[in-house]
Amino acid sequence: MRIGVPKEIKNNEFRVGLTPDSVHEITAHGHEVFVETNAGAGIGASDANYEVSGAKILATAQEIFDAAEMIIKVKEPQAVERAMLRPHHILFTYLHLAPDEAQTADLVKSGATCIAYETVVDSQGGLPLLVPMSQVAGRLSVTAGAKCLEKINGGSGVLVGGVPGVEPAKVVVIGGGVVGSHAITMALGLGADVTVLDRNTQVLSNLSQTFGSALKTVYSTKAALEKQVLAADIVVGAVLVAGAAAPKLVTAEMISKMKPGSVVVDVAIDQGGCFETSKATTHSEPTYIVDEVVHYCVANMPGAVPRTSTYALNNATLPFALALADKGAKKALLDDANFLPGLNVHQGKVTCEAVATALGYDY
Ligand code: NAD
Structure with a gap:
């Protein structure tokens, strides 16, 4: 699969979706990773670090969204990022949709498959990506x-x-x-x-x-x-x-x-x-x-502490990112009952009950 990591653009956000080590794991599974230039600057990871790990560096977020089938981020996509989402995209990031009408409407409109870190569960009902x-x-x-x-x-x-x-x-x-x-x-x-x-x-x-x-x-x-x-x-x-x-x-x-x-x-x-x-x-x-x-x-x-936070987050997200890349979204989600609740928006529909209830969407 082709995976894209744009630079985070939310105010004062210095974390990044994938560390160079995670990129190395993902490319070792035979996938391609595209990283926006300077995406890792906030955690002290240079473009060269990502290149050594097997990533290709691209100059703009638009190029990342154009090249990738799956986008891995940290923060919810901002309006300009949402405008670049297409129906073939998988988006894997924190979303926090329930209080965010504008974002939810844009994700529904995009037709993309949007999986939120914060609603993935574990077998004890905990929230492992939080x-x-x-x-x-x-x-x-x-x-x-x-x-x-x-x-x-x-x-x-x-x-x-x-x-x-x-x-x-x-x-x-x-x-x-x-x-x-x-x-x-x-x-x-x-x-x-x-x-x-x-x-x-x-x-x-x-x-x-x-x-x-x-x-x-x-x-x-x-x-x-x-x-x-x-x-x-x-x-x-x-x-x-x-x-x-x-x-x-x-x-x-x-x-x-x-x-x-x-x-x-x-x-x-x-x-x-x-x-x-x-x-x-x-x-x-x-x-x-x-x-x-x-x-x-x-x-x-x-x-x-974006550096510690990014590495800690990647420790938790990497197995899920690998499952998505290896199996595709449908199989990865259907194979894992704990991962499936992560699906918040899919092909123009809200698929998370709490979000649908909060914002008045059909579920
Ligand atoms: P958690 O569910 O692991 O722990 C919460 C604990 O609070 C539980 O043990 C529960 O029994 C206890 N509790 C509930 N009501 C209580 C009461 N009346 N008196 C005493 N204890 C009570 O949750 P967590 O992951 O530790 O998160 C705690 C809070 O920190 C959450 O609101 C979370 O969103 C927040 N948080 C904030 C930041 C931040 O940057 N500010 C970052 C991460 C988490």
């Missing part, structure tokens, strides 16, 4: 929080790990799923005093087994949550209620009672946030202060 980005965001949440604790950034001036003879910071993680468990790994690694709250006792048991007595686990009631939040130096918000906006677990009143210079990192901000005082921020202005509490609420945290 997991890598949650891992990255979870790990980043603690380093971001640590930076915010510095005095110059409005923080209380506490070093997360302390030093011998001086107490470390108290890090409280709300939600012990993928983001939460990776935040815990980092916080414990830095030497913090770490507590996790979750409403799922099985999650708490698993975390307790994984991290042992270094981690304090607390069942998340309103009272327990308030007690932990008021004592914290850093609170990481990492809850998810599938298919719903994040619950506002930490009220504005609790924030006003937190220690001056403490920090909240609202990773769940992409679902509306779990602190009442949260509003989405960007990497160029990541923080703001409410009641002397520093708020970090960046909605696309993995964008800060």
Whole structure:
């Protein structure tokens, strides 16, 4: 199959659909890969790196779309990219169609086969192509929080790990799923005093087994949550209620009672946030202060580390990309009941129930 990788054009997006290593795997399967010039610049991969891996470099996105049968990207296609999609194309990327009427209409009109990373499932009902980005965001949440604790950034001036003879910071993680468990790994690694709250006792048991007595686990009631939040130096918000906006677990009143210079990192901000005082921020202005509490609420945290994020994403997407290339879309999707839910739009029809329901399409 002929596979195309255009340079990402969404504002501040530095990731890329395929790494040179992935290109090498795909070409070793006998496929051709076309990469737009400079597509890998944001992850430190040069055109020469891609050429060594077997890719052919093309000058423009139009040439990529003209040459390829399958387009592999990271972000949803922007309007100019959608205009280049044709019925013979397979598009494999994050789409997030439910809140995006204009994109959905264009993909339907294109006649292309559009497969979304975020709706591929695994045998436990998890979302394996979202997991890598949650891992990255979870790990980043603690380093971001640590930076915010510095005095110059409005923080209380506490070093997360302390030093011998001086107490470390108290890090409280709300939600012990993928983001939460990776935040815990980092916080414990830095030497913090770490507590996790979750409403799922099985999650708490698993975390307790994984991290042992270094981690304090607390069942998340309103009272327990308030007690932990008021004592914290850093609170990481990492809850998810599938298919719903994040619950506002930490009220504005609790924030006003937190220690001056403490920090909240609202990773769940992409679902509306779990602190009442949260509003989405960007990497160029990541923080703001409410009641002397520093708020970090960046909605696309993995964008800060495009190199790690791209490699992590490719580890998860490559097997699916290879299946599409080796078998063609129809067989690859029908052979794998976990992959099939990834199909969002096909030959002018919305094929994902959630998207169809949200936007009023026949399903
Ligand atoms: P997950 O499903 O793996 O974990 C969520 C956890 O929250 C679960 O263990 C669940 O039991 C717990 N939970 C739900 N309600 C709770 C409550 N009331 N109190 C305590 N715990 C509760 O989800 P995840 O992959 O860890 O993602 C967490 C959030 O981070 C999601 O909103 C996701 O979209 C977001 N996220 C944001 C970024 C970013 O850049 N900002 C990046 C990746 C993920």
